[in-house]
Amino acid sequence: MTVTDTATTGHEAGRVTVLEASSVTMRFGGLTAVDDVSMRVHEGEIVGLIGPNGAGKTTFFNCLTGMYVPTEGTVTLKGAILPPKPLKVVRAGMARTFQNIRLFGNMTALENVMVGRYCRTSSMALTSILRGPKFKREEAATRERAQELLDYVGLGRSTELLARNMPYGDQRRLEIARALATDPQILLLDEPTAGMNPRETEETMGLIFKIREGGLAVVVIEHDMRFIFNLCDRVLCLVRGSLLVEGTPDQVQSDHRVIEAYIGGDDEEESV
Amino acid sequence: MDAFAQQLVNGLTLGSLYALIAVGYTVVYGIIQLINFAHGEIFMIGAFGALSTWLIFFDGNLALWVLPFMILGAILASVTTAVLMERIAYRPLRHAPRLAPLISAIGISIFLQEAVRLFYGSVPFADFPDAKQRVPFPQIEVVTGPAFQLGNVTIQRSALFTIGALIMCAAGLWYFVNLTKTGRAMQAVSQDPDTARLMGINVNRIIVVAFAVGATLAAIAGIAQGLQVTNINFRMGFLAGLKAFTAAVLGGIGNVWGAVVGGLTLGIVEAMAVQFIPGTFGGSPWKDVWAFALLIIVLVFRPQGILGARVVDRA
Amino acid sequence: MSRRILPDSVRATHGPKAPWLALAGGILFLLSGLLSWSYDDRILGDLSIRFYPAGIQLYAMLFGVIGVILAVLLLRRPPWLSPARGLRILGTTGIVFVVWIIASVAYQSGGLINANEGGWVALVGAVLLTLAGHLSPEVDIDVRRWPRLSSTLEIVIIVVLMAILLFTVAYTLDIQDGVIFASFLIALIGLAGGLLGTGFGGYLGFIGANNRRPLLLAAFLVAFLFPFTQDGSDANMSIATQVLIFATTALGLNIVVGLAGLLDLGYIAFLGTGAYVAAMLSSSGFATIGWKPPFVVVMLIGAATAATFGLIIGSPTLRVSGDYLAIVTLGFGEIFRLAMFNLDGNNGPDLTNGPNGIPAIPDLELLGFDFGEVHTVAGIPLGRFSNYYFVLLLLLMFVMLVFTRLNNSRIGRGWVAIREDERAAEAMGVNTFGLKLLAFSVGAFLAGLAGTIKAHQDTSVSPDQYVFLESAFLLSAVVLGGMGTVVGVLVGATILKLLPEKLREVNDYRLLVFGLLLVVMMRFRPEGLVPSKRRQLEFHEEDQELSELLQAEHLQAEHLDPEQLEPEHLQGAK
Numbered sequence A: 001m002t003v004t005d006t007a008t009t010g011h012e013a014g015r016v017t018v019l020e021a022s023s024v025t026m027r028f029g030g031l032t033a034v035d036d037v038s039m040r041v042h043e044g045e046i047v048g049l050i051g052p053n054g055a056g057k058t059t060f061f062n063c064l065t066g067m068y069v070p071t072e073g074t075v076t077l078k079g080a081i082l083p084p085k086p087l088k089v090v091r092a093g094m095a096r097t098f099q100n101i102r103l104f105g106n107m108t109a110l111e112n113v114m115v116g117r118y119c120r121t122s123s124m125a126l127t128s129i130l131r132g133p134k135f136k137r138e139e140a141a142t143r144e145r146a147q148e149l150l151d152y153v154g155l156g157r158s159t160e161l162l163a164r165n166m167p168y169g170d171q172r173r174l175e176i177a178r179a180l181a182t183d184p185q186i187l188l189l190d191e192p193t194a195g196m197n198p199r200e201t202e203e204t205m206g207l208i209f210k211i212r213e214g215g216l217a218v219v220v221i222e223h224d225m226r227f228i229f230n231l232c233d234r235v236l237c238l239v240r241g242s243l244l245v246e247g248t249p250d251q252v253q254s255d256h257r258v259i260e261a262y263i264g265g266d267d268e269e270e271s272v
Numbered sequence B: 001m002d003a004f005a006q007q008l009v010n011g012l013t014l015g016s017l018y019a020l021i022a023v024g025y026t027v028v029y030g031i032i033q034l035i036n037f038a039h040g041e042i043f044m045i046g047a048f049g050a051l052s053t054w055l056i057f058f059d060g061n062l063a064l065w066v067l068p069f070m071i072l073g074a075i076l077a078s079v080t081t082a083v084l085m086e087r088i089a090y091r092p093l094r095h096a097p098r099l100a101p102l103i104s105a106i107g108i109s110i111f112l113q114e115a116v117r118l119f120y121g122s123v124p125f126a127d128f129p130d131a132k133q134r135v136p137f138p139q140i141e142v143v144t145g146p147a148f149q150l151g152n153v154t155i156q157r158s159a160l161f162t163i164g165a166l167i168m169c170a171a172g173l174w175y176f177v178n179l180t181k182t183g184r185a186m187q188a189v190s191q192d193p194d195t196a197r198l199m200g201i202n203v204n205r206i207i208v209v210a211f212a213v214g215a216t217l218a219a220i221a222g223i224a225q226g227l228q229v230t231n232i233n234f235r236m237g238f239l240a241g242l243k244a245f246t247a248a249v250l251g252g253i254g255n256v257w258g259a260v261v262g263g264l265t266l267g268i269v270e271a272m273a274v275q276f277i278p279g280t281f282g283g284s285p286w287k288d289v290w291a292f293a294l295l296i297i298v299l300v301f302r303p304q305g306i307l308g309a310r311v312v313d314r315a
Numbered sequence C: 001m002s003r004r005i006l007p008d009s010v011r012a013t014h015g016p017k018a019p020w021l022a023l024a025g026g027i028l029f030l031l032s033g034l035l036s037w038s039y040d041d042r043i044l045g046d047l048s049i050r051f052y053p054a055g056i057q058l059y060a061m062l063f064g065v066i067g068v069i070l071a072v073l074l075l076r077r078p079p080w081l082s083p084a085r086g087l088r089i090l091g092t093t094g095i096v097f098v099v100w101i102i103a104s105v106a107y108q109s110g111g112l113i114n115a116n117e118g119g120w121v122a123l124v125g126a127v128l129l130t131l132a133g134h135l136s137p138e139v140d141i142d143v144r145r146w147p148r149l150s151s152t153l154e155i156v157i158i159v160v161l162m163a164i165l166l167f168t169v170a171y172t173l174d175i176q177d178g179v180i181f182a183s184f185l186i187a188l189i190g191l192a193g194g195l196l197g198t199g200f201g202g203y204l205g206f207i208g209a210n211n212r213r214p215l216l217l218a219a220f221l222v223a224f225l226f227p228f229t230q231d232g233s234d235a236n237m238s239i240a241t242q243v244l245i246f247a248t249t250a251l252g253l254n255i256v257v258g259l260a261g262l263l264d265l266g267y268i269a270f271l272g273t274g275a276y277v278a279a280m281l282s283s284s285g286f287a288t289i290g291w292k293p294p295f296v297v298v299m300l301i302g303a304a305t306a307a308t309f310g311l312i313i314g315s316p317t318l319r320v321s322g323d324y325l326a327i328v329t330l331g332f333g334e335i336f337r338l339a340m341f342n343l344d345g346n347n348g349p350d351l352t353n354g355p356n357g358i359p360a361i362p363d364l365e366l367l368g369f370d371f372g373e374v375h376t377v378a379g380i381p382l383g384r385f386s387n388y389y390f391v392l393l394l395l396l397m398f399v400m401l402v403f404t405r406l407n408n409s410r411i412g413r414g415w416v417a418i419r420e421d422e423r424a425a426e427a428m429g430v431n432t433f434g435l436k437l438l439a440f441s442v443g444a445f446l447a448g449l450a451g452t453i454k455a456h457q458d459t460s461v462s463p464d465q466y467v468f469l470e471s472a473f474l475l476s477a478v479v480l481g482g483m484g485t486v487v488g489v490l491v492g493a494t495i496l497k498l499l500p501e502k503l504r505e506v507n508d509y510r511l512l513v514f515g516l517l518l519v520v521m522m523r524f525r526p527e528g529l530v531p532s533k534r535r536q537l538e539f540h541e542e543d544q545e546l547s548e549l550l551q552a553e554h555l556q557a558e559h560l561d562p563e564q565l566e567p568e569h570l571q572g573a574k
Ligand SMILES: Nc1ncnc2c1ncn2[C@@H]1O[C@H](COP(=O)(O)OP(=O)(O)OP(=O)(O)O)[C@@H](O)[C@H]1O
Pocket: A028, A031, A033, A051, A052, A053, A054, A055, A056, A057, A058, A059, A060, A099, B312, B313, B314, B315
């Protein structure tokens, strides 16, 4: 866990900010699911997002990626304000996975990842019908890159399997490969190890480190505390929609408010 | 000014009819997010149910006291059809891709129209007229008596019946939705079906109730239409259903009061269009076109409808 | 996938008898063909003579042949076939077939007494086949054991199948009697279902996928040669051109419904747009526009106008929700019809002659080739309808090209993603709105194109040709044949167009049957008769067995070994 040691440094000022969320608030009728949350993610940083069930973590991701239009607040990627439109968010360079896996179940693993390449390719109707050299080149490149990504996440041999037939753990990795296919600068992972056995969890941690080494910033939601504290450079804890604590894993781990929130707020603290 | 007042009355009458049908679209949509495409046919079946009741039990009798029985017969026919339809064509498809129930609904719609057209005239045990063409609808005395004159504005008695029916039904609906247990369960299901199920509400039953409520109102609309136009035919549900759907969208689909407001608005717009759009694009040949154009305009500028009911999709 | 009607205990004790029951059933069917089915010799092509089988008796004997084949397969147990399923389909359809004929005999000759022994023997046979199907054990089809044939042999199989196809089509068109036609159709469904339902269909698909080009070539050759088999007669050619127009339009609709998953209920209006444009720009005396451009230009204008309407209708609704689209397109269909009905000069400008429409549209003339005249090629006269047939065949090929190429591309993948999970697709960077709009307008464009030819072929256009029921009719073809496949739509369109042509007696019940068909298909076989694998999976999300079977078929088609595909980290875990 040497990585954690080197990255948890206080001098953030010198580093490039990739993502900045300022005062994001999301209300559903009377319920404030996300309440004035701000977050800054730097290049090559792994940030953890924790909180009891219903704290608003997923909702916060939805606000970041434009799937919800936040009631208040703005999201900035590399200095440019992101419009709350999923399509534009992906094109700008932020990709995500889903807590409840949302793969295209009736497509093969390869096709799933190829869909991820959609926003980085450009063949339209006429090109596709005429099948000129440009089309063939782009199609081959898409296929090649998708296979590369499958190899990268360790699914190189599952290329032609239907996503719905794949084991749970593999489906989670496939979601990561699909997200990576959009060439993101920052990756949001919503409970990437939920339902995995310890060995798979370990592998996923390795994968996330590898992704960061490739220059991406990563934000991870997880309930598995050991996983979060070993993985992240910085951890944010949400409780009932508000940001309770932010700091290094050590700081957050020892913060009594966090412990209280988990013990007092919800009885199911480590859902698997 | 007289023309305006006259069209207002006409529009309210027409709108009441649309509103009665539109409620059916909206309650079902609110609960299972299904556009019950065949709802127009439920309206048609209601009209034929009333006619059949009259032919079997009261043939030739036009006294007012017959009307409640006809309403009962209409409701019986509509509700039975709607409930069967839900059971046979929709329930098995509840977890299928969205396309499946829609296509099934179209099938049901065509089937019901054709069944009435082909077989109404040859039902055993009853002497029903052939329904391949329009069939005259019994003109109950008091309802079809001479029209009222308010200054230069003519108000048909059947129009009063239609508007009155809407008022009664709206009151009944309000009572049902807000003050009965089933009605409140229905609201709960439409807001959050999973939680409602956890709370012990029988969602299947609520869905059936929603279909039945919609069918009841549609049946009454069927009678209103029969009294007003003096005849009914197997195709009457198609256009009326389409218009009523437009009304439901206009009011915000899923919102019961929206359906009423949307229906009245559509009726008035249509009546005014007939009167006030100048030139060769005015007049009744184009009124349906304007109604559908309104639907498209609403979808562009205010897809949630006038009253707005749709919340954020769960992502 | 298996429907278990009999309790397991019965299946266990009597299972071993199944092959013999099937054999007996098959032999009874064969025998019944040699017996008399009807006392009355004037009906149904004379079924009264013993040991001299006529049409319907021959169909019964075919049931027997397939029954015997399946019985033998039950005994031999090849690992890649499951005869049980085939037997159930064959037997059940057999019962329907026999009951239908006995009923027809009884009805036509005034009494059940006129139904002779043949039918009853066949009925026993059909029941035995069904019983055998339900008794015999289900085989888990192992597609890895598919026989590998030499490529020559594969091509021979394809050629033979094509020849059978051509023969069947020619035979079908020649049947004049409605009841015999219906019997043939039922028999065809039973026989094909009985054979292909064993899993043989998957294998044929595999062979076809191995030989795409020869297959396509053979299919088009067959289609191209068809007019030459008609001896200059226009009777069948007129039906054939109608089937082609219908199939082409339905295939365009299949892009919208089958590929993009959008329900378009006003599709006929786009066909109408093309037809009206062609009519208004034609040299008919009733045409309302003075400009007479060459037909190629007319085609483009017609298609472009339709596509523009598609964009106008699609852009607001596709943004909102798929369900709204269904209703709005329905409304648009009505607007189109009303507008065509109204635009007669009294209500709006005079463009369409109102309810009368535009009659007397002259035949097409392309590059000096007059479509109205008889041309003789290689000694065989080809009449007016044959001429249109060839153009329409070209158009169909074009639409097929557009369909398959779009489907197998970045765009096609985007459509699948939208069908699977629209919000997730968007979150992964798929331009969902753009792709839906594309499907919608390409569909409109192709329908408009077809419409311009239709106007000339019909020689007139009028509003009542473009009503909602026609759209529903097109939709039925897509649903019946198979969403998302070319072959499916061709099958669906052919069946739906031929049926009313041949069954004139029951033409009045046509729509009733279509309505019922839509409901029944959605309930029991939403993927259609010739489904696309992906669509089949989508409609059976819960069916794990099916997804594994199709998965295995897919791996076979890609020539991959499933054993090697297990992810390495799992092999330890198992
Ligand atoms: N579309 C919506 N409409 C209404 N309420 C919503 C919606 N989405 C989320 N909520 C509510 O917002 C709150 C926060 O939910 P969220 O899913 O963000 O929690 P979470 O922190 O991700 O929890 P978990 O750890 O269980 O995944 C919950 O009370 C939830 O019911």
